[in-house]
Amino acid sequence: MATLLRKCKRTCQRCDGPILSKHGRVYCGKYCAGIAIKPAIPCKECGKDFSSKDRAVFCSRSCSGTYNGRQKDYHHAPEVKAKISASVQEYVRKNRRPLTMVSVSVSAPVRKVKGERKQVKRRSSRINAVPFVNSCEICSEKFTTFRKKTKTCSTVCLRKLQVKNNEANLEIRIEAGKKTIERIMREGKWKGWSGKGEPSYPEKFIAGLLDKASVEYVREHPVSRFSLDFAFMARKVALEVDGKQHEYPDRKAHDVARDDLLGTMGWKVFRLKWKPVNKQEGLDKVLEQFSDFMKVLE
Numbered sequence: 001m002a003t004l005l006r007k008c009k010r011t012c013q014r015c016d017g018p019i020l021s022k023h024g025r026v027y028c029g030k031y032c033a034g035i036a037i038k039p040a041i042p043c044k045e046c047g048k049d050f051s052s053k054d055r056a057v058f059c060s061r062s063c064s065g066t067y068n069g070r071q072k073d074y075h076h077a078p079e080v081k082a083k084i085s086a087s088v089q090e091y092v093r094k095n096r097r098p099l100t101m102v103s104v105s106v107s108a109p110v111r112k113v114k115g116e117r118k119q120v121k122r123r124s125s126r127i128n129a130v131p132f133v134n135s136c137e138i139c140s141e142k143f144t145t146f147r148k149k150t151k152t153c154s155t156v157c158l159r160k161l162q163v164k165n166n167e168a169n170l171e172i173r174i175e176a177g178k179k180t181i182e183r184i185m186r187e188g189k190w191k192g193w194s195g196k197g198e199p200s201y202p203e204k205f206i207a208g209l210l211d212k213a214s215v216e217y218v219r220e221h222p223v224s225r226f227s228l229d230f231a232f233m234a235r236k237v238a239l240e241v242d243g244k245q246h247e248y249p250d251r252k253a254h255d256v257a258r259d260d261l262l263g264t265m266g267w268k269v270f271r272l273k274w275k276p277v278n279k280q281e282g283l284d285k286v287l288e289q290f291s292d293f294m295k296v297l298e
Helices: 030-037 061-075 078-095 155-186 201-212 249-264 280-297
Strands: 099-106 122-129 132-135 142-145 218-223 226-232 237-242 268-273
Touching: 201 226, 201 237, 201 280, 226 249, 237 249, 237 280, 249 268, 268 280
Parallel strands: 237 268
Antiparallel strands: 099 122, 132 142, 218 226, 226 237
């Protein structure tokens, strides 16, 4: 039968608590035993002797807060502030640049809103240059800033300025691209859009029909700054396979201007509107347009 643990009359030598053990122990537990073994040292604030398992130098949090608070007050003592002010004035005198002391006080709301970053109440002092007075490039209003290169008075005006610059840069890039293409064309190095990748499925389908009809054609033939899907050199006829994207108004206007320019060069453009051939209705429309085109070649 197991022996029951009974309470002895002995008490702990450190906390005077009862010792629940049948052995001859002098401490109630490991905590008291570990602290008692450590030598007693005086508190750095109150001088009272205490024992600790770690490397503490204060007997309590109260003593720690009192000591650290006094050290913090020392750094902000009047003589220290006077010393800092003298060094700042000396810096201003040497650099000959007007400086001003700006105190910033930020207090955060007590209630924390979900999804926002936690704000901490803080006070800071910093040395900044005298603010510049600039004119906003969007609304032309005067505003003050510590950065001389700031061009807008608010984030709204900043977004408008970015859009304006992007549009201007886009026009510049387009003009530079046109000049580059014209230079390459004069040098005889222009290859059109031959490097645009693999042909699409509609182009492969029409190429298969032309191969069955034994018609000679040239794929991606460069003419001016354009590239023809199928060029028939003998008749000077171009076949363009138009997908759904050619139904948009801006794309239609571009195609009309393109066809007019090719017409001035002696080319006749025939446009085949592509329809899905997985259905019989779409296949019939594509074959009907292809038969009309073959009549043009005859």
